[in-house]
Amino acid sequence: MNKNKIALTGAQAAAEAMRQINPxxxxxxPITPQTQIVESxxxxxxxxxxxxxxxxxxxxxxxxxxxxxxxxxxxxxMTASSSQGILLMLEILPIASGLRLPIVMNVVNRAISAPIxxxxxxxxxxxxxxxxxxxxxxxxxxxxxxxxxxxxxxAEKTELPVMVMQDGFITSHCVxxxxxxxxxxxxxxxxxYNPETSLLKNNxxxxxxxxxDYNFETKKQQSDAIERAxxxxxxxxxxxxxxxxxxxxxxxxxxxxxxxxxxxxxxxxAGTVKSLIDKLRKKGKKVGLLKPVLFRPFPYSEIxxxxxGKKIAVLDRSESFGANPPLFAxxxxxxxxxxxxxxxxxxxxxxxxLLEKDIENVFENLMxxxxxxxxxxxxxxx
Amino acid sequence: xxxxxxxxxxxxIVSGHRLCPGCAAIPIVRIILxxxxxxxxxxxxxxxxxxxxxxxxxxSWNIPFIHNAFENSAATISGxESAYNALRKKGKIKKDVKxxAFGGDGGSYDIGLxxxxxxxxxxxxxxxxxxxxxxxxxxxxxxxxxTPYGAHTTTSPSGKFKKGNETFxxxxxEIMVAHGIPYVAQASLSHPLDLYMKAKKAFDAKGPxxxxxxxxxxxxxxxxxxxxxxxxxxxxxxxxxxYEVEKGKYKINYKPDEKLPVIDFxxxxxxxxxxxxxxxxxxxxQKHIDEKWKHLIELEKIGE
Amino acid sequence: xSRLKGWKEMRKAGLVEPASSLAVKTGDWKVFKPVVxxxxxxxxxxxVVFCPDLCxxxxxxxxTSNLDYCKGCALCAKVCPVKCxxxxxxx
Numbered sequence: 001m002n003k004n005k006i007a008l009t010g011a012q013a014a015a016e017a018m019r020q021i022n023p024x025x026x027x028x029x030p031i032t033p034q035t036q037i038v039e040s041x042x043x044x045x046x047x048x049x050x051x052x053x054x055x056x057x058x059x060x061x062x063x064x065x066x067x068x069x070x071x072x073x074x075x076x077x078m079t080a081s082s083s084q085g086i087l088l089m090l091e092i093l094p095i096a097s098g099l100r101l102p103i104v105m106n107v108v109n110r111a112i113s114a115p116i117x118x119x120x121x122x123x124x125x126x127x128x129x130x131x132x133x134x135x136x137x138x139x140x141x142x143x144x145x146x147x148x149x150x151x152x153x154x155a156e157k158t159e160l161p162v163m164v165m166q167d168g169f170i171t172s173h174c175v176x177x178x179x180x181x182x183x184x185x186x187x188x189x190x191x192x193y194n195p196e197t198s199l200l201k202n203n204x205x206x207x208x209x210x211x212x213d214y215n216f217e218t219k220k221q222q223s224d225a226i227e228r229a230x231x232x233x234x235x236x237x238x239x240x241x242x243x244x245x246x247x248x249x250x251x252x253x254x255x256x257x258x259x260x261x262x263x264x265x266x267x268x269x270a271g272t273v274k275s276l277i278d279k280l281r282k283k284g285k286k287v288g289l290l291k292p293v294l295f296r297p298f299p300y301s302e303i304x305x306x307x308x309g310k311k312i313a314v315l316d317r318s319e320s321f322g323a324n325p326p327l328f329a330x331x332x333x334x335x336x337x338x339x340x341x342x343x344x345x346x347x348x349x350x351x352x353x354l355l356e357k358d359i360e361n362v363f364e365n366l367m368x369x370x371x372x373x374x375x376x377x378x379x380x381x382x
Numbered sequence: 383x384x385x386x387x388x389x390x391x392x393x394x395i396v397s398g399h400r401l402c403p404g405c406a407a408i409p410i411v412r413i414i415l416x417x418x419x420x421x422x423x424x425x426x427x428x429x430x431x432x433x434x435x436x437x438x439x440x441x442s443w444n445i446p447f448i449h450n451a452f453e454n455s456a457a458t459i460s461g462x463e464s465a466y467n468a469l470r471k472k473g474k475i476k477k478d479v480k481x482x483a484f485g486g487d488g489g490s491y492d493i494g495l496x497x498x499x500x501x502x503x504x505x506x507x508x509x510x511x512x513x514x515x516x517x518x519x520x521x522x523x524x525x526x527x528x529t530p531y532g533a534h535t536t537t538s539p540s541g542k543f544k545k546g547n548e549t550f551x552x553x554x555x556e557i558m559v560a561h562g563i564p565y566v567a568q569a570s571l572s573h574p575l576d577l578y579m580k581a582k583k584a585f586d587a588k589g590p591x592x593x594x595x596x597x598x599x600x601x602x603x604x605x606x607x608x609x610x611x612x613x614x615x616x617x618x619x620x621x622x623x624x625y626e627v628e629k630g631k632y633k634i635n636y637k638p639d640e641k642l643p644v645i646d647f648x649x650x651x652x653x654x655x656x657x658x659x660x661x662x663x664x665x666x667x668q669k670h671i672d673e674k675w676k677h678l679i680e681l682e683k684i685g686e
Numbered sequence: 687x688s689r690l691k692g693w694k695e696m697r698k699a700g701l702v703e704p705a706s707s708l709a710v711k712t713g714d715w716k717v718f719k720p721v722v723x724x725x726x727x728x729x730x731x732x733x734v735v736f737c738p739d740l741c742x743x744x745x746x747x748x749x750t751s752n753l754d755y756c757k758g759c760a761l762c763a764k765v766c767p768v769k770c771x772x773x774x775x776x777x
Contacts, residue, residue, distance in 0.1 A: 200479065
């Protein structure tokens with residue numbers, strides 16, 4: 001296999017994947033901490049390294065609107081955003097999924113206002129978990145690169161838009177070694193985009209008004225499609241595995257099989273957990289990590305099989321105010337019919353750092369059987 | 383350029399739509415879409431034109447058409463036009479295609495203004511048509527920033543203390559002129575061949591073109607056969623001047639020998655009936671119309 | 687009325703075929719219908735272009751209103767320069 005290892009930030013890794021995919025149209029608007037993705041890509045455009053029509057739109061709402069137009073016209077479309085930008089796009093996100101358009105968006109996770117905060121938490125991507133987009137979370141720069149390429153193929157196979165997450169600043173701005181595939185390999189992997197129906201090829205009406213006599217059925221089609229995306233995710237992952245040698249599953253199981261005490265955590269904090277697990281394992285503690293990757297559609301039964309019989313702590317980097325935090329809610333759902341010991345934690349809001357000693361505390365509580373109904377907070381000053 | 387010529391073109395919009403009897407929007411769209419023989423792709427904002435022509439499983443559009451949301455017709459067409467450019471460069475598309483975005487006054491003056499401005503500023507090659515019925519008509523006649531001073535709407539009603547809409551209309555046509563785009567025009571159904579000529583120029587223009595067309599609506603309190611007559615009164619009273627701005631140069635397409643007093647335009651519609659005895663209000667409106675007309679005459683003189 | 691399609695048979699994403707509204711006969715909205723005096727008609731085509739329902743056409747040298755779609759708005763009668771269209775009760 002011809003592969004190159006180069007030093008890239010998470011944002012650059014996303015941009016590199018985009019460069020190799022060479023989308024037809026990229027409508028983009030800058031927002032911290034996504035800006036470097038758009039900037040890197042703009043450089044590629046300026047240097048003729050891609051054939052992309054870049055639309056420097058006047059807001060994220062127009063970015064997603066233009067993405068819908070371009071995708072419906074039969075073009076391969078990619079974009080990126082964060083936080084308030086995602087929220088501004090919110091109206092159009094379900095239009096993209098409702099019209100079954102395979103748009104791929106890199107989401108650089110950043111807290112949402114108010115208060116305004118430019119640092120990492122998952123409140124932006126969690127705010128759109130119900131809108132019909134496939135959601136994939138990435139722990140590090142390598143995963144950002146891999147997942148973006150996987151997402152492109154998955155989107156077109158399932159006719160659904162896909163968002164690929166990475167932690168703002170922590171992943172997006174930090175340099176790591178990333179193994180890049182050959183341009184040719186990526187090009188062949190994603191292939192040509194030839195949609196069945198498009199505005200430039202067919203005479204059709206998109207976005208008709210559907211009254212109560214039809215709307216339900218069209219939404220069911222969408223629901224069915226995202227369910228089928230679960231299998232497609234694995235299939236597409238297997239195809240990508242052949243090129244990269246890495247595996248793509250619904251979640252990563254790190255020293256999970258024989259673990260008694262498990263932390264469930266997504267994105268970059270999983271890296272911190274892994275590092276602590278290695279230390280604790282040396283001390284003979286049976287600890288492990290389950291790192292969800294595919295969040296939508298959610299793999300309930302697979303999660304249940306993996307966590308059965310273990311004591312679990314779920315770390316959420318966002319809240320669902322007035323209810324269980326989103327990741328905890330899904331994990332709890334997965335385990336509802338078995339007597340699972342599961343504790344909810346919220347950490348890292350607004351970019352608050354997660355330290356190894358915090359996670360050590362979490363494991364200790366699991367080992368001491370300290371469970372309670374309400375959500376605990378990690379790293380919060382009382 | 384003749385009615386026969388327009389009538390001979392293939393129908394790009396067809397019967398069976400659910401717009402009100404006598405709705406001006408459809409003949410306006412028909413005339414405009416006849417302005418090019420090339421293939422056309424349309425985007426349309428949420429509103430009367432979109433809702434009543436695309437009630438699933440029926441569509442009145444005979445051209446590729448997309449409805450996205452309310453405020454993004456111009457952003458949507460930007461994406462479509464960019465896709466066309468990209469695919470054309472790659473050799474995946476060889477044919478000539480023209481792009482048109484429709485929006486009501488709501489979707490153009492108000493909620494859609496940002497997207498319209500952005501698309502115009504970026505210079506996409508498209509035509510934007512605002513079919514202007516001076517209010518949010520699809521939802522039952524609420525005021526927009528295109529609603530004239532004094533008009534009764536459901537959100538600016540005439541009551542004991544308030545007498546209808548309290549502001550003068552925003553001038554979107556002038557806003558579009560300020561964008562420096564190749565072609566801007568204001569048109570009326572009462573002057574259909576002028577509208578047709580404008581549509582042709584708009585499609586031929588290289589870059590963004592904008593046409594603001596007055597579209598009288600039944601909810602103004604007029605009869606189903608009066609749309610053309612009311613449009614004519616609007617033009618003759620200079621309430622709705624018809625003019626073009628080509629590469630910054632103004633040309634007024636119709637100058638009345640004797641301006642129709644604006645009250646003659648107003649009394650033909652129920653939305654102004656509460657003002658007909660109000661001399662002050664009428665004077666205020668007439669003064670505003672006169673000043674704007676005078677200003678337009680001066681603008682035409684620039685560059686002579 | 688034929689049975690409505692289920693979600694497995696419907697086209698995805700609510701896509702609609704072009705010009706499919708021709709299946710909707712809006713003609714039953716009308717109270718009045720246009721009647722043309724063909725001797726007076728000067729074949730100017732104004733009524734054709736102005737018709738909000740695109741349903742008045744020149745057929746075999748005669749201006750004809752397609753009553754399947756005509757909503758009886760009377761705009762054709764109003765714009766006719768020679769007033770050769772009269773509105774009569776449709777039923």
